[in-house]
Amino acid sequence: MDKELYSLLDSRGEVYRRSANRSRLVTLAKTKVTVEESVSPMLIDLESLIISDLKQLLDQRGIMYYSTSTKHDLIGAVNISGPVTTEAFNHMKQMGEPKIGPIHELNAFNIEETVEKHNDSIFLINILPPRLKSSYFNESSWKALRRKLTYMDFKFGELDCDFEKRICLKRKWNISTLYLHTPGKENVAEYYIRDDYNIHRIFTSIQTEINYRITLISSWDTFTSSKWAFYRGSKDKIAVRVILFTNMTVPPMFVSSLSVKYREKVNFGMVNMESNTGRRILRKLKQKYWPLLLVVTKQGILSYGKLPGEYFTYRELDFFLSTLLQDFRPTEKWYHKLSIVLDPTWIGLLIANFVVRNMFMNGIRNEEGNQGNQQDADDVDNN
Incomplete structure (x- = not known):
């Protein structure tokens, strides 16, 4: 551990005494956290965009807005969620809207085995209740919600209680219900659809539900801990960390969704720029502007969004992280592969084979022993 600390300080040309208290050396290492410099990209003039373009930018990021929102409101929502480069805007126009995700027809078996396990x-x-017993989540609202969540790579399904009465009685699905399964969470979320339902409220509730993997970083000591900007060495299981500096109380859904997807591989954190602590952390990093998305690796701290192809969207950040993680994939030991080769069936067969062979060999030995004893007896009789 100390050797790694000395190596880190030596590589940065720090002057220190090896006899110094270890906590002082750690403090020295932490105070030199720097963000890799890069050229600022060309940003697009949001005032020049039409309302439909601003709405699509927000849809890409998972930011909800009202149909009655003014252009001024939409521009403010885009600005607070992250910069928009000219390249990113042109890419959005070229790609267009994604095709709405398909609906999987579910039943009692595949909702428990396939979806939940x-x-x-x-x-x-979308849980369709028994006919004539409840108000329905109408098709246009269901489609509008799916269109927004398709940007975040959600999967969709429907279960009809007229055909799946047993599970609906078991789960008490007697009114129209939206059922949300979030990987990594023990409890599922259910949203009951009544006559006064509101798409905006449902979207916000879903966003809050999937936000469980985002950690609020509230101090410089936390920021420079081994979970975020500082590495202990080879013992660190999480090699990549993503930290969002924002004024938003809840991060954009594209960040929350990716935090669920990479929950075992990437730490996701957020620094609140409404607080003095948040602005102090930004000053220590010698950064002036936010929202800012930092990606921390063992090679350094990168400011995401300044290079070609780095957009504040689910698809592009997903591609960036998946590519980055390939460089930090641990070398697989030979015994790690045993679980793949030796599944329970194979293990059972091997044990059975060993027992049978052992019994067979013992039988041969016993028979040979009996024959040997008989020969000795014959020799004695002959004498």
Whole structure:
């Protein structure tokens, strides 16, 4: 551990005494956290955009807005969620809107086995109650919600209680319900659809539900801890950390969704720029502007969004992280592969084979021993 600390300080040309108290050396290492310098990209003039373009930018980021929102309101929402480069805007126009995700027809078996036990995606399911017993989540609202969540790679399903009465009675699904399965969470979320339902409120509730992997970083000591900007060495299981500096109380849904997808591989944190602590952390990093998305690796701290292809959207940040993680994939030991080769069936067969062979060999030995004893007896009789 100390050797790694000395190596870090030596690589940065720090002057220190090896006899110094270790906590002072750690403090010295932490005070030199720097963000890699890069050229600021060309940002687009949001005032020049039409309302439909501003709404699509917000849809890409998972930011909800009202149909009656003014252009001024939309520009403010875009600005607070992250910069928009000219390249990112042109890319959005070229790609257009994504095709709305398909609906999977579910039943009692696949909702419990496929969705809840063996599924690694965020799944939103529309529970259709018994006919004439409840108000329905109308088709246009369901489609509008799916269109927004498709940007975040949600999966969708429907379960009809007229055909799946048993599970609906078991789960008490007697009114129209939206069922949200979030990987990594023990409890699921259910949203009951009544006559006064509101799409904006449902979207906000979903956003809050999937935000469980985002940690609020409230001090410089926390920021420079081994969970975020400082590395202890090879013992660190999480090699990549993503930290968002923002005024938003809840991060954009594209960040929250990715925090669920990479929950075992990447730490996601947020610094509140409304607080004095948040602005102090930014000053120590010698950064002036926010929102800012930092990606921390063992090679340094990168400011995401300044290079070509780095956009504040789910798809592009997902591609960036998946590519980055390939460089930090641990070398697989030979014994790690045993669980793949030796599944329970194979292990059972091997044990059975060993027992049978052992019994067979013992039988041969016993028989040979008996024959030997008989020969000795014959020799004695002959004498």
